[in-house]
Structures are given as structure tokens and as C-alpha cells.
Amino acid sequence: MSLRLNTFTKIVGIIVLLLIPIIALYWFSNKTSMDVVMNEVEISMHKDLSYFAAQTDETAEQLAKSGLMITEDINVRTLEFLEIATLYEQTDQKIRIADKLRLINASSDWDTTISIYAPATNTFVSTDFHLQYDKDLVAKNYSKVWKYTENVAPYYQNNPRFVRFLSEPYDSTSGNAGVIVEVSFAADELVKALERFKAGSKGDVFFSSPDRKILAVNGSDTELQKKLLAKVDLEKLSESQYTRIKLDGIEYTVNSVYMPELGWYLFDYLPIDDVVRPITANSNLFYICIVFLLIGSTIAAYVLYTNVQVPIRELIRGVKKLKKGEYPKLKVFHPNNEFHFLLVSFNDMASQIEQLIQNVYLEQIRSRDANLKQLQSQINPHFLYNCFSLIRSLTRLGEKESVMELALHLSRYYRYTTRSERQLAYLREEVELVKSYLAIQAMNVQDMTYVITIPEAMQELEIPRLILQPIVENAVLHGLEPIGGGEVRITGSQNDRYNVITVTDNGVGVTEEQLSQLKLQMSMPPTEDKGCALWNTRQRMTLQYGQEAGVRLIRGDDGGLTVELYWPNESEGNQ
Secondary structure (H helix, E strand, O other), X not given: OHHHHHHHHHXXXXXXHHHHHHHHHHHHHXXXXXXXXXXXXXHHHHHHHHHHHHHHHHXXXXXXXXXXXXXXXXXXXXXXXXXXXXXXXXXXXXXXXXHHHHHHHHOOOOOEEEEXXXXXXXXXXXXXXXXXXXXXXXXXXXXXXXXXXOOOXXXXXXXXXXXXXXXXXXXXXXXXXXXXXXXXXXXXXXHHHHHHHHOOOOOEEEEEOOOOOEEEOOOOOHHHHHHHHHHOOHHHXXXXXXXXXXXXXXXXXXXXXXXXXXXXXXXXXXXXXXXXXXXXXXXXXXXXXXXXXXXXXXXHHHHHXXXXXXXXXHHHHHHHHHHOOOOOOOOOOOOOOHHHHHHHHHHHHHHHHHHHHHHHHHHHHHHHHHHHHHHHHHHXXXXXXXXXXXXXXXXXXXXXXXXXXXXXXXXXXXXXXXXXXXXXXXXXXXXXXXXXXXXXXXXXOOEEEEEEEOOHHXXXXXXXXXXXXXXXXXXXXXXXXXXXXXXXXEEEEEOOOEEEEEEEEOOXXXXXXXXXXXXXXXXXXXXXXXXOHHHHHHHHHHHHHOOOOEEEEEEOOOOOEXXXXXXXXXXXXXX
16 A cells, blocks of 8 residues: 555655646746736826826916916906996996906816905906905915815805915915906816726726815725725825725725825726736636646546556565465456556466476486485495494394394394385384394494483484484494493484484594585595595485584583584474
């Protein structure tokens, strides 16, 4: 499971890592595009707003200049002294001034009203014949700059207007001026201008006074405009030209132009989403494509995994089992896949290898059996020659009983050794063989004795046939015969790991150098001039029990030599 998850995760991870720079690059490109578009839109909006503000301010300035020219007109100045003229002259003068005012008023695009007051003569001339002179109202609204006023009742039927007063002298107040010229226009004129401008604008344009009074076209979202005004600093905004404000989760770009003549601000705002909606839609489409691409890549990775990685994993599992000596039959995936051929071929190969190994194993067993028989044939003649020599000697001495006893033991010995149907024997059978052998040797060596101590638990253990006799024979021939006697002790023992049979003699023994030579001979194949008993025994133990079995030589401190046969205690290991 971990291999599957790791491989699949790696494939998906690589896909994600490849998509991340693409997404990052697109995000950066998209952000740059949006910034460029918004910057161009804001610049364009500001240019249009500045042009419209300049036109509006210029119209207001022209009206102010017209009023200033009126204050300097010679006919208007005569209104200060009109009371000394006749009624006809007064009427004629007012008519001429009224005609001039209407002529000036006709040159303006706005609905403008121009009125003249002469406080000294209490004379009033206006382009609007319905107006009446109101000294208190004039004093209240008197301003040398454009002033927005809603308190014009009964002037202009309560319609808000922009009013500006010019006087002669210029810096005089309403109480000491010789002539006062009032120039006013309806606030609706600015609203009409906004409507015309808004027709070609992307945003929602409106006017704002320094104290945040709003003039906007009908249908404008005045609540939104008030909220936007509450969030901006008018002075800083007029310096930076435009800013961006986030309100109720929506980001707006806000442009502002200050009109010095009117003293008002012209605003234009636009939701950024309205501008970048096509770019956003394109971005969303791109991200949706990326998601589908990721899903498709994941599916492709999974298909690749199931068609490639799973068969490879199955092959790896098969190879690992093959290394352990197992011969698995792998699952076969996807009949139309190339791995189908590999998996089928692997199964065929595993079957063939298993068959070949079985054949080789059987051949090794046959070879080992032949080798054991060869070893056995090397052992039996060795002992037989000694027995014939002893029988000859005893017969020559007339030891009939000894010859008969020797023949009995010899017949038992060869009855056992000639049973070649089994290569293994019980330990008790081997002990009986050794007893017969030692009994024969005791006839040959007068002072030789022997002691055999084997636990009952070991009596039924199976060991290779004739494995013990050569060791006992060496103890007698090389340990006891040279000194004319001695004792051979055979004992058995067991521990958690090994079964051990010890053959000990108290004969002549060996030196350290001789012991080293014996160990070397035991590890090397025999030659024509060297014996082969120890090597044969060690080889047979190794062939039967593996590398954990063998023969150990131990030099006695007081003479003699101890030979240990040891092999794994399988019965203990299985418990």
C-alpha cells in the first residue's frame, strides 16, 4: 500500500509542481494586465473628468466676468444717480440696461439670472421680471465667490442656485456698495451637464461641496456616494487625482477634480469589477481549465500507475520471492498491456527454474549418496584389514575362543555396515557398532578399556551411518596402541542448540603443532599420503546437517585427545 501511495503521490506531486509555476506566471501576468487596464481606465476617467470640470468651471468664470463687466458699464453706474433724472429717463435707462443684461445672458449656455441693485437709489434691474428686490436676502447670501444656496425663497420658486455678487467698488460690502450685480444660475444646470457627461462615461459622476453636499443626476445611488465621500479625504484625493476604496466587499476606483472657480469637487467612481470583469472571466476560465487539467492528469497518473507501476510492483514482489527460494505465480494484469507478456513469461520462467532446481537438487542428492557410498567403501576396507590381521595373529596363537568372539563381533559389524538401504541410523545402533569394534580392539590391545555413556534421550537420534566408528578407531590406533593401552570414553550431551558426542582417549595425545596439522588436514581433501577419516567425517556431517554441524578437536591437558561431533538440536529448536 505504501509503495502504491508513494508512487501515485509522487506522480501527482510532479504534476502539481509543474502546474504551480504556470499558475504563478499566469497570476502575475493577469495581475499585471489588470493593473495596466485599471491604470489606463483611471487615467482616461481622470482626463474626461478634468475636461468636464474645466468646461464647467470656465462657464462659471465667464458668468463671473460678465458680472464684473456689468459693474464697470457706464450705463449701470448711472443707476447710482438715477433719482435726479426724470421718470422717463429713469425708465429709459432701466430698459437699456435690461436689454444689455438679456443680451449678455443669451450668450451663456446656462439658465442664468443677472440682477443689478443700486442701494443709494433703491433701483433694481433683472433679466427675470418676476424677481423683486429683497435687501435682507441679498445681505444674507452676499458672497464674492460662487455660493450654493437653497435659501432663495421666494426667489426662483425655492430652486437651489449658485449665486455670486460683484460690486462697485469691488471690495465693498452689501451695505456700502454703489452698485451690486448678482449673477446666479440654477443648480439643475450642473445636473443637466452631468447627465450629458454621464452618457459617455463609464462611472457615476456627481458634484460635492467642501461640506459634502451632493449634486447628482436622478437615479444615482446617493447613499453609496455619501459612503464613498465619508471615506475620502477631499484635499488628499484632489492631490492624488484618484484612489481606490473598498466598501461592502466591493472595490471602487474614485476620481476627483477640484473646480477652483465654483469651489466644488467633481467625482467619478466605478466598481473595479465592472472594468476587469472580462479579464476575471478569462481568469476563471483558465483556473477551471487548470482544475480539469489537474483532474485529468490525476486520472492519467492513476491509469499509468495501474498499467505500469502495479505490474512492476508485482514483478518486484516475484523477484524478491525468487531470491528467497520461492517460486510464485504472479497475477496477470491487462491482457492488452506489454506487461502481460512479462508477467506470463515470469510465471513460465519461475516454473522452469523450479523444475530445473528440483532436477539439480535430485542430482545433488544422488551425487551425495554416491559420495557417501564412496566414503563408506573407504572406511570398511580400512577396518577389515586390521581385523584379518588380528584373526591371523589369534589363530597363530591358538586362541580359538577369542577367534570365535572376534568373528561374532566382526559378523555383527559387517551385518550393520552392509545394510546400505538407509544412509541414516539411530544413535543406539551406532553405539552397538562401536561396542563391537571396541570389543575387537580390546583383544588386540591388552590394557585397553572403554566406557560408553549416552543419555536415553539421545538414543533415538538419527545420525549418518558409520560416523562414529572412524573417530573411535583413530582414538584406538593413534592414541592407545602406541602406549599399549588406555581408556576410550564415549559420552553424549545436549544443550539448547546442539547435540554433542564426545570421544576422549587418554593416550599419547598431540602437541599444539600436531593439533594445528590435524585441523588443517580436516579442512582439506585427503591425498594419497594422508589419512582421510577426519575429513570424511567432517564432510559427512556438513552434507547431512549443513554448515552448523562439524567436528571439533580438543587437546587434553594431561595427554590424550578429545573429538566432538556436534550438530543442530532440531528437536529443541522446534519446541
